Every structure is written in structure tokens, then in C-alpha cells.
Amino acid sequence: MPLPAPFRVFSPPSAAASAGPAGAQRALIYGRRAPLAGALLFFSIGAVSAAAVACRTGCSFSHRRLPFLGARGLSSARMVSASTTVPSIVVYVTVPNREAGKKLSQSIISEKLAACVNIVPGIESVYWWEGKVQSDAEELLIIKTRESLLDALTEHVKANHEYDVPEVISLPITGGNSKYLEWIKNSTGKTDLF
Numbered sequence: 001m002p003l004p005a006p007f008r009v010f011s012p013p014s015a016a017a018s019a020g021p022a023g024a025q026r027a028l029i030y031g032r033r034a035p036l037a038g039a040l041l042f043f044s045i046g047a048v049s050a051a052a053v054a055c056r057t058g059c060s061f062s063h064r065r066l067p068f069l070g071a072r073g074l075s076s077a078r079m080v081s082a083s084t085t086v087p088s089i090v091v092y093v094t095v096p097n098r099e100a101g102k103k104l105s106q107s108i109i110s111e112k113l114a115a116c117v118n119i120v121p122g123i124e125s126v127y128w129w130e131g132k133v134q135s136d137a138e139e140l141l142i143i144k145t146r147e148s149l150l151d152a153l154t155e156h157v158k159a160n161h162e163y164d165v166p167e168v169i170s171l172p173i174t175g176g177n178s179k180y181l182e183w184i185k186n187s188t189g190k191t192d193l194f
Helices: 013-017 021-057 098-110 147-160 178-187
Strands: 088-095 116-129 132-146 169-173
Touching (some): 088 178, 098 132, 132 178, 147 169
Antiparallel strands (some): 088 169
């Protein structure tokens, strides 16, 4: 008795070949689809295994990499699920030199507008200004703070920076070491409602 149509493509080529020209055609289809089906199965098992490893190791997976895991993915250190943290950000600010960077960093920390400021020396900025391409040596401040303090931080930078238009851009922190994220919360502005 022949197999139902959906299962014929997975029947062994020898059985299909003995059925004449139609069987040879099925053998050709079997030869093409079986490796594809096997590859899909392999990658599916591999993705589930990788997700299981991620759960054991605490690595954060994005839903863009594993869409079948849903919007939250497998991250145990996501900001949305951590009750001891608040939405946090990293803010980039460039300064002309080390002295300006230290002065601005200390005032930001003193005002509790951030938990930490890293000063990265030796960057070269190439930018468009006053109708032409400019290039300057600068230093980069990497500021870790609460998302709710961004407006106050921006105003502080604008008031204490020597540039006419200082760079203040923020990126969300979507996860990480929960103790560090809790430290950001506890080390910044006490006027926040969180």
C-alpha cells in the first residue's frame, strides 16, 4: 500500500525507485528535501540548546536573534523584569580635553545626575560644522544614569560645557549585571519617584 502524499517524499529512495518513473521522480524529490528537513531540524535543536545554555549562563538573548522566544527572550537581567532597578541609560558627551572632562564629570557626580562617568582619552572626531568638515582631538565621557535624569543631565551639560552645541546622546541599557544596575539606581538623584 503506498504512503499518503505528504509522507511519500520521505520514503526511502530504493522503495521509490522500484515504483517506476514516478518513483524515480519521488526519489529525486526525496534527495532534495531530506537534507533541507534535516538542516531545519538541526538548526531548531541547536537554537533550543543555545537558549538552554543561555538560561544556565545568564546570557541575554534578544528577540531579534530568536524570534520564537517572544518579545522578552530569555534574559534574566532584563530591565523590565528587575524590581530592584530602574530604566537606565548610557550617555555620550564629548569634551575638548582631559581637564574639561574631569571638571564636568565631577560636577555630574556631585549633583547625583549619574552613578559613574568614564573618561576615554584619545578619540578623534570628524564632523560637519559651519559649512565644512572639521576634525578635532577630543575625549569621550561615558555616563551611566537613570533614564528619568536625562533632561536634568542634558541641561547640566549645556550649562557647564564650553561648546556651543555639546554632544549629549543616550542609549538604553536593556540588561546587565543586576547588582550594577541596582547600584546605578541607588547612586543617583533622590528626587526621582522610583
